[in-house]
Amino acid sequence: xxxxxxxxxxxxxxxxxxxxxxxxxxxxxxxxxxxxxxxxxxxxxxxxxxxxxxxxxxxxxxxxxxxxxxxxxxxxxxxxxxxxxxxxxxxxxxxxxxxxxxxxxxxxxxxxxxxxxxxxxxxxxxxxxxxxxxxxxxxxxxxxxxxxxxxxxxxxxxxxxxxxxxxxxxxxxxxxxxxxxxxxxxxxxxxxxxxxxxxxxxxxxxxxxxxxxxxxxxxxxxxxxxxxxxxxxxxxxxxxxxxxxxxxxxxxxxxxxxxxxxxxxxxxxxxxxxxxxxxxxxxxxxxxxxxxxxxxxxxxxxxxxxxxxxxxxxxxxxxxxxxxxxxxxxxxxxxxxxxxxxxxxxxxxxxxxxxxxxxxxxxxxxxxxxxxxxxxxxxxxxxxxxxxxxxxxxxxxxxxxxxxxxxxxxxxxxxxxxxxxxxxxxxxx
Amino acid sequence: xxxxxxxxxxxxxxxxxxxxxxxxxxxxxxxxxxxxxxxxxxxxxxxxxxxxxxxxxxxxxxxxxxxxxxxxxxxxxxxxxxxxxxxxxxxxxxxxxxxxxxxxxxxxxxxxxxxxxxxxxxxxxxxxxxxxxxxxxxxxxxxxxxxxxxxxxxxxxxxxxxxxxxxxxxxxxxxxxxxxxx
Numbered sequence: 001x002x003x004x005x006x007x008x009x010x011x012x013x014x015x016x017x018x019x020x021x022x023x024x025x026x027x028x029x030x031x032x033x034x035x036x037x038x039x040x041x042x043x044x045x046x047x048x049x050x051x052x053x054x055x056x057x058x059x060x061x062x063x064x065x066x067x068x069x070x071x072x073x074x075x076x077x078x079x080x081x082x083x084x085x086x087x088x089x090x091x092x093x094x095x096x097x098x099x100x101x102x103x104x105x106x107x108x109x110x111x112x113x114x115x116x117x118x119x120x121x122x123x124x125x126x127x128x129x130x131x132x133x134x135x136x137x138x139x140x141x142x143x144x145x146x147x148x149x150x151x152x153x154x155x156x157x158x159x160x161x162x163x164x165x166x167x168x169x170x171x172x173x174x175x176x177x178x179x180x181x182x183x184x185x186x187x188x189x190x191x192x193x194x195x196x197x198x199x200x201x202x203x204x205x206x207x208x209x210x211x212x213x214x215x216x217x218x219x220x221x222x223x224x225x226x227x228x229x230x231x232x233x234x235x236x237x238x239x240x241x242x243x244x245x246x247x248x249x250x251x252x253x254x255x256x257x258x259x260x261x262x263x264x265x266x267x268x269x270x271x272x273x274x275x276x277x278x279x280x281x282x283x284x285x286x287x288x289x290x291x292x293x294x295x296x297x298x299x300x301x302x303x304x305x306x307x308x309x310x311x312x313x314x315x316x317x318x319x320x321x322x323x324x325x326x327x328x329x330x331x332x333x334x335x336x337x338x339x340x341x342x343x344x345x346x347x348x349x350x351x352x353x354x355x356x357x358x359x360x361x362x363x364x365x366x367x368x369x370x371x372x373x374x375x376x377x378x379x380x381x382x383x384x385x386x387x388x389x390x391x392x393x394x395x396x397x398x399x400x401x402x403x404x405x406x407x408x409x410x411x412x413x414x415x416x417x418x419x420x421x422x423x424x425x426x427x428x429x
Numbered sequence: 430x431x432x433x434x435x436x437x438x439x440x441x442x443x444x445x446x447x448x449x450x451x452x453x454x455x456x457x458x459x460x461x462x463x464x465x466x467x468x469x470x471x472x473x474x475x476x477x478x479x480x481x482x483x484x485x486x487x488x489x490x491x492x493x494x495x496x497x498x499x500x501x502x503x504x505x506x507x508x509x510x511x512x513x514x515x516x517x518x519x520x521x522x523x524x525x526x527x528x529x530x531x532x533x534x535x536x537x538x539x540x541x542x543x544x545x546x547x548x549x550x551x552x553x554x555x556x557x558x559x560x561x562x563x564x565x566x567x568x569x570x571x572x573x574x575x576x577x578x579x580x581x582x583x584x585x586x587x588x589x590x591x592x593x594x595x596x597x598x599x600x601x602x603x604x605x606x607x608x609x610x611x
Binding site: 085086087088091116117130131132137138139140141145146148149150192196197199200201211213217218219221225227269270272274276278279280281284285288290291292293294295296297298299300301302404405 | 458459460461462463464465466467468470471474475476477478479480505506515516526527529531533535538539540541544547548551552555558559601602603604605606607608
């Protein structure tokens with residue numbers, strides 16, 4: 001951590017190019033007095049019409065109630081971006097617009113999706129989950145019966161293992177944050193511990209894997225180690241308090257905390273208990289990480305430690321120089337986030353950001369950092385460390401280890417260039 | 430305690446261990462609402478094919494028949510020879526995996542031949558998955574293997590022959606599960 005000299009009467013600068021101490025936003029008194037009046041994320045005064053008028057929405061009754069709410073029409077621009085393979089409408093991804101969100105919970109309608117042949121229109125009354133293979137008793141469950149089992153709830157992230165791969169390109173793609181890193185979302189997942197269902201079926205001693213299959217048109221299938229199935233896997237039936245969205249597995253999905261998203265099989269219909277992995281297409285020809293020597297890493301299940309600054313970020317525009325709050329998300333498949341550091345000078349100096357409670361294991365964690373933008377160029381970066389001590393790598397370090405063709409598990413540090421004209425762009429630094 | 434009498438083994442041991450660790454799911458008792466089925470009742474759903482061929486159904490097909498099926502169902506996305514098209518390239522790419530532009534195809538990358546059958550049967554053709562006969566799935570599998578130069582035009586693929594096909598990239602994977610301490 002580099003400390004630089006502070007102007008008299010100004011908040012303490014703790015790293016280069018205007019990074020201020022995280023206490024600025026956490027304590028009252030002199031520090032906040034320094035921030036007062038400058039505004040956060042804006043250095044201009046609010047452009048209210050003067051003299052102040054009583055608005056028309058105070059002079060007439062408001063709208064009626066509704067059975068299921070929708071966002072304000074003024075927020076209609078907050079959308080997932082999405083695209084599908086050529087000639088298809090349902091084989092692709094939609095991405096969470098983190099650059100327009102705050103906190104750690106992703107609204108259900110903005111949760112990312114990755115489908116391999118569209119979203120099935122499932123009648124929950126006809127959907128069945130079958131557990132068979134190396135078990136004492138093959139069993140069948142429906143949604144109604146699963147809903148009577150003891151439920152557990154956890155706030156945890158889900159991330160597609162392809163998230164961030166756009167930055168493997170030779171030149172930095174000029175995309176919004178969500179188009180690079182939008183394949184991660186975080187929800188309060190509620191479901192039945194898979195261990196309870198496996199125990200009811202009676203797992204045979206030689207069983208080491210389960211093979212989970214979805215009820216979609218791809219019959220998406222992945223092998224999962226039995227150790228994971230018995231540890232913290234759940235059959236999720238609620239997401240943020242309501243039943244799952246169709247695009248996230250309605251009426252039931254496997255949820256494997258911290259593992260690459262495609263293994264958390266949506267529309268879960270079948271689990272075969274086996275001694276060996278099934279070596280499906282999705283765990284051999286896809287979702288394997290090709291190394292420069294032509295061999296590929298297989299079964300790289302856990303998502304690495306990662307963070308990204310969501311504001312400011314690519315495509316957003318700064319207003320006048322002044323005090324800003326850098327905000328971002330950090331997460332790790334291995335557990336809690338221990339620390340996030342922020343740099344405004346391309347990684348030459350770093351300072352520790354404030355982590356916003358709650359800081360939960362295998363969850364998005366919100367970090368915030370006060371920053372005084374002096375109007376000159378700045379390269380903003382964040383670097384997360386998880387509770388195991390794993391440190392988010394630079395892009396150069398990641399590529400030195402894995403090359404550029406690995407495709408999955410890209411957790412490198414993201415760099416945003418704030419230019420003197422206030423534009424923000426993606427750079428490799 | 431979970432119902433583990435007579436069937437303790439790894440499950441019971443793991444559950445007991447998990448119960449002692451903070452932050453993990455404790456062993457829980459469920460209401461026991463699973464409906465017991467026979468494997469015969471599950472057979473219609475059980476479409477998994479293991480790399481050793483376990484699960485392959487009766488039936489057979491060769492590349493000549495496969496070319497006919499391919500022309501009807503597959504060329505829109507994969508072109509006539511499987512070398513390009515809108516979506517995944519299926520043929521070629523041999524010797525490219527260690528280059529700057531690796532081409533991952535059925536021939537250059539897939540490690541197990543029975544997986545081809547498994548995937549076509551469960552997920553293809555894209556517009557009508559699970560609609561082909563097992564004979565036609567064997568025939569398509571044979572055609573892709575023949576286009577990639579892995580089997581001959583007269584070779585018949587069935588539950589006995591397909592697991593014996595040696596894929597060029599069979600040894601191209603480094604299994605990193607379970608993780609080892611670094």
